[in-house]
Amino acid sequence: xxxxxxxxxxxxxxxxxxxxxxxxxxxxxxxxxxxxxxxxxxxxxxxxxxxxxxxxxxxxxxxxxxxxxxxxxxxxxxxxxxxxxxxxxxxxxxxxxxxxxxxxxxxxxxxxxxxxxxxxxxxxxxxxxxxxxxxxxxxxxxxxxxxxxxxxxxxxxxxxxxxxxxxxxxxxxxxxxxxxxxxxxxxxxxxxxxxxxxxxxxxx
Numbered sequence: 001x002x003x004x005x006x007x008x009x010x011x012x013x014x015x016x017x018x019x020x021x022x023x024x025x026x027x028x029x030x031x032x033x034x035x036x037x038x039x040x041x042x043x044x045x046x047x048x049x050x051x052x053x054x055x056x057x058x059x060x061x062x063x064x065x066x067x068x069x070x071x072x073x074x075x076x077x078x079x080x081x082x083x084x085x086x087x088x089x090x091x092x093x094x095x096x097x098x099x100x101x102x103x104x105x106x107x108x109x110x111x112x113x114x115x116x117x118x119x120x121x122x123x124x125x126x127x128x129x130x131x132x133x134x135x136x137x138x139x140x141x142x143x144x145x146x147x148x149x150x151x152x153x154x155x156x157x158x159x160x161x162x163x164x165x166x167x168x169x170x171x172x173x174x175x176x177x178x179x180x181x182x183x184x185x186x187x188x189x190x191x192x193x194x195x196x197x198x199x200x201x202x203x204x
Contacts, residue, residue, distance in 0.1 A: 025061060027061070029058060030158075030200055033053065057072075068100045112150070113147050
C-alpha cells in the first residue's frame with residue numbers, strides 16, 4: 001500500500017508540473033525558428049523560394065492557460081524566378097506582433113494543444129539582383145494552431161503551424177512598378193509550414 005501511494009504521488013507530480021507552468025502570473029521567454037522551401041515547376045527555369053525565420057517572444061499569463069505577449073519576427077527569403085521580378089532577389093521582413101495564446105491540455109498533461117492569434121505590423125524590403133530596391137509596410141493577421149511538450153517544470157518545446165493568415169503590403173515607392181497595395185490570404189495545406197520553438201517559464 002505504501003509503495004502504491006508513493007507511485008501515485010510521483011505520477012501526480014509528473015503530470016501536475018506541466019499545468020503549473022501555465023498558471024496566472026507566470027511569464028514566458030523564448031522564441032522559434034522556421035524554414036520553408038518552395039519550388040514551382042515551369043516550362044523554363046523552376047521557381048524557388050527558401051525562407052528562414054526567427055521569432056523571439058515574451059508572454060504573460062493573465063489567467064490560467066491564457067497568455068498575452070509580444071513576438072518580434074525576422075525573416076529572410078531567397079527567391080529565384082518568383083513573381084514579377086523574374087531573376088534572383090532577396091526579401092527581408094520585420095514584424096512587431098502582439099499575440100494571445102490559449103493552452104488546452106490532453107489526458108497526458110505533459111502535452112497541450114494551443115491556439116494563437118496575432119496582429120503583426122512591420123516592413124518588407126525586396127532587393128532584386130541588379131535592380132532597384134523596393135520597400136513596403138506590412139500588416140498581418142493570423143491564427144496558428146500547435147502543440148507543446150513540457151520537458152520540465154521550466155521548459156517546453158513548441159511545434160507551431162502557420163494556420164490561417166491574411167497579409168497586406170503597401171509599397172513605399174514613387175516608381176510606377178508594383179506600387180499598388182497587395183494582399184495575400186493563406187489557408188489549407190499550403191499554410192502548414194511548421195516552426196519549432198522553446199519556452200522558458202518564470203514564476204511558480
